[in-house]
Amino acid sequence: MVHIRILFANTTIKNKLTAVIMLTSIVGILAGLAGFIFWDYFDAKRNMVADLSTHAAIIADNSKAAVQFEDVDGAKETLKALRATPSIIYARISDKDGKIFVAYNRDPNDSSMHILNFSYGSYNFSNNRLNLRRDIVLDNEKIGVLYLQSDLSEIRRGVVKTGTIGIVIAAAVICVTYFLSSKLQRVISGPILRLAQVAKDVSENKDYKVRAVKHANDEIGQLIEAFNKMLFEIQKRDLELLEINEKLEVRVRERTADLMVANRRLEDLNKELQQTIKQLTSANRELSEFAHVAAHDLKAPLRAIGSLAGIIIEDYGHKLDEDGKKYLDTLVRRTERMSELINGILRYSEIGRITSEKESLDINRLVEDVITSLSPPDNIKVSLENTLPMFCCEKTPIIQVFQNLIGNAIKYMDKTEGYIKINCYEQKGMYTFCVSDNGPGIEEKYFGKIFTMFQTLTRRDDFESTGIGLAMVKKIVELYGGKIWVESTVGLGSSFYFTLPKEKQKKEMNKYAKLKTNSIN
């Protein structure tokens, strides 16, 4: 079957149809022919048996008297009647004991006794002969047996004749079948081939306006109809697509133009922004410079004022009354305070301006040192909740951060049993540090305000505060890429959180470690 399929794969439907019809009809015709020849052969054999039986019946009947009266001549005479039937080549009458009574040979020169083998039945076919036996019965008594032997060559001739005629007829029929099938297959293959041609044209030329012509209402007709419908659909879709495409193109063009305009506007904005940033940066720098220079320059006269005030108190103190002394003291305090403020501004402006070398810091020790330096009163307990990480950074700003946060907590503590807790945890590549206390707490509305410069929530006179500390802390944390915020409940305490990026730290650490090892080597 596989071979047939391969053979069939590349032939046209026309040839396939013809081949199928021819194959079917040839097989059918040959089977029929074979059947007919076999039937003819068996029929001829059956007829021969019937004929020979008739002969045998007649001969047996006619030879009764001769056998009964043992008249050999009479019996011979009877058997001679067989000459009329040339297919009978041998006949014999035996008496009932099996002894040969009389025999007949078609060929007068042949006097041989043919061997007739009857193991069973009244007739058999052997050695291309038909042997037939019939009892000669007289008055219900078997008086002898008649044997006839017939030649089958006639049958063979008959079969050959039938076969020849059959083959000739079959050949003729096959020719006619071929002629008819090659004509009639067009009924089926024609529309299919035309449809195939149309399909090919469509696929090659992408011309969906073509239509296949429908000839009949059969399945092929339906196929063509469906095909046409499909073509119609495709054509419609094609047109729609074209339309949509055009619309799209227009829209794309419009959008592109819009975008370009927007882009240009953005670029302009960007440029403006950059300009502004530049201006701002330079303004900032100028401001910073100015603040630094101003602070620096203010320091000298202030120191002079302070010194002069000191001299006045020392040298002319006794000449002043109590009010004068009090005012002078106030002047000195205010001068010191101003000096503090100027120092604060200087420190603030120095952040990021003066850079020192980065080093690996053990925050634990650093914080402990800070706590020691702040020397908290006995009623305030300052503790590290967990182990703080190693950190690579400039040392001074970090000290400043902790100093400010812890210092504030100590400074504003209003409880008799105060505590300050410092801890740290890792989150999303950041170290989050927390300094929490049980101090007075901060109202939520001030959460933003406290980180701006010169903002203190208490009166100047209650606490010595410059209002620079937290602003500086915020500046430092943000300089290092971190964030700072506060959570607080009034009366219960507040927690200051700040983050420092970890990755950066690691890199810095590595770099630092390398440097260190290099220097050791």
Next chain:
Amino acid sequence: MSGMKKHIPWVLLLCLSAAVFAQGAVDSTDKEYQVKAAFLYNFIKFVDWPEEKLADVNEPIIIGIIGKDSFSDIFEALEDKKIKNKMVIVQKFKGFEELKKDGQHAQAELEAQIQRIRKCHLLFVCSSETNSEKDIINSVRGHNVLTVGEREDFMESGGIINFVVEEKKVRFEVNLDACEKEKLKISSQLLKLAKKVIKQKQQPRRADKQIQG
């Protein structure tokens, strides 16, 4: 097997007669009469009697032998044979010549004898009855008796079948006219075997040949 046993004597006889034929000769009177006895039996098979003659199934077919016969005891072996589904019996009758010699009761005996032989189906007239041959034939005429003789002019006397010994072979002739008068039908096959068939109107070809031969 019992059937076979019944057949044995019959078979023996046929074999014997066949042997005789095979030799193609009848050497002795004994053998001649063995053959003739077999022939008598076989004739019955090839002759059809009118229905009234065979009406009663239980009645046997009677073979009558009239005169001084030479069959001796051959028929004893054939007793109780059945032909055409009937018993075949052989009855021997005194010849007319002998009865005539008896004197005073001769006429009555003769009449009785005639009644008896008329019942026969086949009547073999021995050569001892040469002189009263015609009387015998006439006395059974019209009673469908197949008369068989063994003398040269038996058929001229109105007999139906006559045995002829020719070249030491037993053969027979048939007088078809006489046969028809007695309403007997002789099988054509039997006629074919006859040496001569007498028929006034038309003679069968086979008989022709025989006559010419």
